[in-house]
Amino acid sequence: MTPNQYGRVKELFLRVVDLDRGERERVLENACADDPELRAAVDSLLEHDDSRTIIRSAETTVADFSPTVLTAPRRNLFGAGVEHWWQFTHGLGRQGQLALGGLISCLLLALIGFLVQRYIGQLRKEVRRETLNEIVDSNVLALKMWLDHEVEKAESWARSNRLRQSVGELIRITDDADDLSQTPLAAPIHFKIRSEITALAGREEHFAIWDRRYRLIADSISGGDRIGHNATPWGSSILASVFEGRSELFPLEKDRSITPLDESTAVIPHLAIVTPLRNADGRVIAALQIHDSTSREKAMRITQAFRLGESGETYVFDRDGQVLSASRFDRQLEQAGLIPTTADTSVRHIYLHDPGGDTTAGYQFEGPAAALPLTKMARMCLSGNDGSDVDGYRDFRGVTVVGAWRWLDDLQVGVATEFDADEVDPSAGVTRVFALAVMVQSGLCLCIAIGSYYSINRLRHRFGEDQKLGQYRLEKQIGEGGMGKVFKAQHELLKRPTAIKLLKPQFSDSDSIARFQREARSASQLEHFNTVRVLDYGVSEERIFYLVMEYIDGLTLSHLVELETVIEPSRAVFLLRQVLYSLREAHNAGLVHRDLKPGNVMICIRGGTSDVVKVLDFGLAKPIHTTTSQLITESHLVAGTPQYLAPERLHDQGTNDPRSDLFSFGAVAFFLLTGRNAVDGQSIAEILHQLANVPPSRPSEYTTQSIPAALDDLVFRCLSKDPNDRPESAQQLIDQLDGITDIPVWSESQADRWWAKYRQL
Numbered sequence: 001m002t003p004n005q006y007g008r009v010k011e012l013f014l015r016v017v018d019l020d021r022g023e024r025e026r027v028l029e030n031a032c033a034d035d036p037e038l039r040a041a042v043d044s045l046l047e048h049d050d051s052r053t054i055i056r057s058a059e060t061t062v063a064d065f066s067p068t069v070l071t072a073p074r075r076n077l078f079g080a081g082v083e084h085w086w087q088f089t090h091g092l093g094r095q096g097q098l099a100l101g102g103l104i105s106c107l108l109l110a111l112i113g114f115l116v117q118r119y120i121g122q123l124r125k126e127v128r129r130e131t132l133n134e135i136v137d138s139n140v141l142a143l144k145m146w147l148d149h150e151v152e153k154a155e156s157w158a159r160s161n162r163l164r165q166s167v168g169e170l171i172r173i174t175d176d177a178d179d180l181s182q183t184p185l186a187a188p189i190h191f192k193i194r195s196e197i198t199a200l201a202g203r204e205e206h207f208a209i210w211d212r213r214y215r216l217i218a219d220s221i222s223g224g225d226r227i228g229h230n231a232t233p234w235g236s237s238i239l240a241s242v243f244e245g246r247s248e249l250f251p252l253e254k255d256r257s258i259t260p261l262d263e264s265t266a267v268i269p270h271l272a273i274v275t276p277l278r279n280a281d282g283r284v285i286a287a288l289q290i291h292d293s294t295s296r297e298k299a300m301r302i303t304q305a306f307r308l309g310e311s312g313e314t315y316v317f318d319r320d321g322q323v324l325s326a327s328r329f330d331r332q333l334e335q336a337g338l339i340p341t342t343a344d345t346s347v348r349h350i351y352l353h354d355p356g357g358d359t360t361a362g363y364q365f366e367g368p369a370a371a372l373p374l375t376k377m378a379r380m381c382l383s384g385n386d387g388s389d390v391d392g393y394r395d396f397r398g399v400t401v402v403g404a405w406r407w408l409d410d411l412q413v414g415v416a417t418e419f420d421a422d423e424v425d426p427s428a429g430v431t432r433v434f435a436l437a438v439m440v441q442s443g444l445c446l447c448i449a450i451g452s453y454y455s456i457n458r459l460r461h462r463f464g465e466d467q468k469l470g471q472y473r474l475e476k477q478i479g480e481g482g483m484g485k486v487f488k489a490q491h492e493l494l495k496r497p498t499a500i501k502l503l504k505p506q507f508s509d510s511d512s513i514a515r516f517q518r519e520a521r522s523a524s525q526l527e528h529f530n531t532v533r534v535l536d537y538g539v540s541e542e543r544i545f546y547l548v549m550e551y552i553d554g555l556t557l558s559h560l561v562e563l564e565t566v567i568e569p570s571r572a573v574f575l576l577r578q579v580l581y582s583l584r585e586a587h588n589a590g591l592v593h594r595d596l597k598p599g600n601v602m603i604c605i606r607g608g609t610s611d612v613v614k615v616l617d618f619g620l621a622k623p624i625h626t627t628t629s630q631l632i633t634e635s636h637l638v639a640g641t642p643q644y645l646a647p648e649r650l651h652d653q654g655t656n657d658p659r660s661d662l663f664s665f666g667a668v669a670f671f672l673l674t675g676r677n678a679v680d681g682q683s684i685a686e687i688l689h690q691l692a693n694v695p696p697s698r699p700s701e702y703t704t705q706s707i708p709a710a711l712d713d714l715v716f717r718c719l720s721k722d723p724n725d726r727p728e729s730a731q732q733l734i735d736q737l738d739g740i741t742d743i744p745v746w747s748e749s750q751a752d753r754w755w756a757k758y759r760q761l
Contacts, residue, residue, distance in 0.1 A: 009041045011684050014127040017046065022511040034558055034599050036480075045123070125390045132388050132404035134685045136417040139314050140406050142302050142689070143415065147271075151247050154273040154290045157200045166193050167209060167218075167277055167286050174217050190218055197290075206291035208259070209277070212284075214239050216259045221291060229259045238274060242287040247275040251318055251413060252291065269324055271295035300326040311401075311420035319412050321378045323350040323396075332360050332397055338369050352378035355398040363398055381405040381414040392421045469540055472500055472548065484516070488551060498535060499552070503545040513545060520547050522618040525589050529606075530582040532614045552614050554604025555758075557672065561598065563758070567672040569707055571611070574746035575603065576669050577737055578613035583665065584730035586618070587658040593618060596664035597644040598671055610751035642687045643667065643677045647721045650692055659723040662733065666718025666726075673699040673707055678719055696720065710740045 012031055016024040024046075032039035157163065170189045198204050209218035214231040231239055235258030238248050250256065252272035271292040276284040292298075303314040303325045316324045327350055333339045336359035339350055353372035357363030365372060374382070376393040388404035395401045395418055403418035468474065472489040478499070479486035489500045503516050520537040527533075536548035557575070561567065567575070579601060586593060593600075595617060606612040644667045646660035670678035678696065681687040696719035700712045714736055720726050727733045 008038060008683075009045070010127045010130055012038065012042050013045050014124075014131055015684070016042070017124065020511070022515070025512070026515065030595065128390045128402060129388050129404070131685070132390070132402065132417055132419075134683055135308070136314065136388075136404040136406055136415060138685050138689055139303060139417065140408065140415050142693070143299070143316070143408075146298060146302060147249060147411070150271065150292060150295070151249060151273055151275070154275045154288070155247055157197065157290065158275045158277045158288050160196065160200060163193065163196045163200070163288075164277060164279065166196060167288075168279055170209070170217055171211055171285055174211065174215075186217075190224070193218055194220060201290075206293065208289040208291075210239055210258070210287045210289075212243060212286070217286070219259075222262060225262060226259050231258050232260060235259060239287050242274050242276050243284050245276055245284060247273065249273045250411065251324060253318070258289065268296070269318070269322070296324065299324065309419065309423055311423045312417070313419075314415070314417045317352055317378070317414050317416070319382060321352040321374050321382065323352065324413065329397055336360070336365075336397065338396065350396065352396050354394050354396070356394075358394075358398045358400070360397055360399055365398075377403055377405050377416055377418070378414075381407050381416065384409070469500065469502075469544075469546060470538065472498065474500065489548075497551040497553075499549045501547040501549065516545050516547070522591055523549075525591070526582070526585055526618070528582055528585040530578045530613045530615060531585065531618075532602075532616050552602050552604050552616075554602045554614070557598035557601045557603070557668065560603060561671060561675055566675045566703055566705055568705065569673065569711055570744045570746040571750075572669065572672040573711065573737055573740070573743055574611060574751075575601075575613055575672070576665070577734060579615060579665060579668070580730045580734050580737070582613070582615040583658075583661055584734065587661070587730055591618070592656050592658055593661050593664070595644075596661055596668060598668055601668065605755060610748065610755045611746070642684060642691065643679050645691060646723070647691050648723055650688060657723055658729065659726050662718050662726050662730070663720075663723075665730075665733070666715050669715045670699050670719065673705075673711075673715070674702040676702060692721075708740055708742045710736075711743065714740075 012028070015031075016027050019027065028039060028042060032042070166189055170186055170193070173186050173189070193207070193209070194204075197207050206221045207218070208216060208221065210231065211217050214236055216226050216229050216231075219226050234256075238250070238258055241248055250272055251269055253269045258274070272289055273292065274287055274289045277286040277288045279285045299316055303316065313328055314325075315327060318324055327333070330339065333350065334341045336355070338353070338355070338359070351370070352375045353369060354375045355363065355365040355369075355372055357365070359365070373379075375395055377389065377395070380387060384407050386406045388402075390402045392400045392402055395403075400421045401418040402421050403416055405414060405416040407414045469489070471492045473492060474487045474489045476488050477485055478488050484501045484503045487500045487502065489498050490496065491498060503512065517537075520534060523532065524534040524537070532552065533550045534547065535550060537546070539545050555563075579596075583593065583596070593615070596615070600615065600617045602614045602616060604612050604614060644664045646655075646657075646663035648657065649655055649660055667678045670676075679687060679691050679694075681690055696716060698712050698716045700707045714727075714733070718726055718733070727736065
């Protein structure tokens with residue numbers, strides 16, 4: 001297994017390990033539909049996390065107390081001990097031996113449970129550590145990309161000819177002046193510079209300019225009171241680097257400014273960018289500082305994209321432990337007295353101080369908040385030690401959290417990602433209770449396990465002998481998902497091939513049955529030729545739920561792209577139009593598919609017609625007007641395949657907007673035309689980050705084949721982040737596809753030739 005595959009196994013294990021059985025299998029079925037090796041690896045890990053595994057192991061640990069198991073002693077002491085033990089157990093009688101055997105079995109079971117629980121606990125910690133590190137590293141990467149963009153923007157302003165001429169004129173006026181406040185000719189130039197920077201930025205931005213003597217010759221933030229002042233020693237080091245031709249950026253604060261600020265000047269911490277300003281000969285004549293007054297809001301938007309779950313928080317802080325981005329816990333901090341209850345953001349400073357206890361549970365800290373020590377994370381990060389902690393520590397609310405952090409030395413800021421420990425591992429308390437109760441319940445669990453074993457064996461024996469279910473004779477298994485197996489079957493009387501989906505016996509709980517019934521009802525409402533038909537539905541004598549569908553002898557779009565690499569536009573449009581016919585009927589019936597992807601679309605030959613599309617798996621479909629309280633899917637999970645998930649469903653997992661299917665349709669179209677996913681990444685965190693933040697690309701940017709501009713633009717609009725920018729309906733998409741006139745028609749003869757060639761493979 002490669003490192004990338006191992007990483008995928010760990011990520012998927014973390015997603016499902018704490019879910020209930022039904023939801024776990026649903027997620028695994030979606031995530032591993034096209035990758036049985038991934039599914040097998042995750043199942044292997046989950047097997048050790050299941051109490052049933054421990055119970056089954058007990059069958060092999062029951063001691064055999066009959067004399068026949070004794071071996072000849074090697075030493076007299078050992079032989080004497082064995083003899084005394086045999087005499088003791090023999091004297092107990094049969095009932096006593098059974099009781100002693102049960103007690104020893106319970107002790108062995110408890111020991112195995114403890115060891116397995118300890119191993120699984122360590123494995124969970126490592127998986128959580130990897131996940132936290134991935135999230136914080138992704139956030140650091142996003143911040144650095146944004147900062148690089150801000151520096152490039154400031155440098156482009158410094159290259160403005162009009163701005164350089166104005167600054168050069170200002171330097172000529174102030175060069176020989178000892179008191180710059182007494183240079184009235186400079187005032188019009190200050191106004192001119194302000195106007196030019198405003199024009200470049202598109203809004204008013206504060207700025208400052210220093211000459212080569214490190215004197216402040218222009219300033220908008222203090223009203224001109226600082227003009228003529230020299231730089232501080234720290235500011236001189238910044239200017240020295242700038243006059244050598246390098247741009248610098250730093251978080252500007254009251255006590256962290258190149259030229260000292262007046263005590264009365266109110267400053268909200270923000271990003272300052274200092275860049276060289278050159279004359280026509282390329283010589284650096286001044287240093288231009290741009291105050292990015294909106295940097296706090298921009299950083300907030302970046303970190304908020306990584307707010308996962310109910311308590312996930314990613315934030316930026318400075319060397320004093322002051323949080324520079326927004327927090328989702330302002331209300332809790334106000335109630336605890338850690339920040340003032342005022343709308344004035346200039347005084348609502350959040351510091352990474354450890355209150356000593358959980359303030360959300362009523363803990364009251366002593367003394368002023370400013371005197372509290374820094375949190376463990378802040379102390380480690382400010383000392384330059386990047387790392388993570390999955391054992392738990394107190395955050396600035398006093399809540400026990402797990403987290404990872406990085407210190408950006410060039411910016412003198414830290415970045416941290418934290419989750420409440422209870423949310424990351426909600427099953428920890430339940431696991432401890434189970435460990436205490438396992439000895440009491442072991443006997444009952446063993447009986448249930450043995451009964452289940454014989455029940456499953458009886459079912460297997462039945463299907464192994466006659467392979468019959470009602471009026472259908474099962475021929476062979478053709479597929480398997482997380483909750484069910486799919487068999488090719490034949491009707492006893494009609495002799496017609498069908499596909500039968502059986503719900504696995506272990507998923508006979510109410511939630512799994514409800515989802516299985518929902519799939520049957522949803523699919524049975526649809527009658528279009530391009531939607532797989534449901535023929536029957538029922539329950540066998542052994543309480544096995546089954547769904548009978550038409551049998552599709554063909555291949556998925558995923559398999560098609562594996563064979564062809566990319567699909568030519570004429571054939572792609574021919575196939576995509578049929579997908580839209582299926583979606584149009586579903587949307588008109590009030591259903592949203594929610595998991596449209598290449599693996600859920602098959603092509604086949606029907607009635608002598610080649611390249612007939614069949615849309616499969618309406619198992620995630622739900623009514624457009626379903627309310628949150630009616631959802632079967634757990635609210636904290638996002639159903640669907642990440643690469644084909646509409647961005648709005650990251651924020652509103654219960655959304656039933658049909659336009660989310662149109663995004664997935666655009667992703668399928670992109671895949672056919674380019675042979676790659678429209679959204680892709682090395683991890684789930686990277687995929688979700690791209691889905692939420694990275695603008696979509698056009699198919700023509702990722703393929704060498706010629707794609708008509710109208711088709712290229714249509715797919716691009718389907719991939720828009722905003723649903724309002726997408727086509728309004730499947731019918732509108734059909735009309736727009738029909739309006740593309742510069743694509744050759746994919747003929748029946750072409751399709752027939754392709755299938756004839758495919759059948760020979």
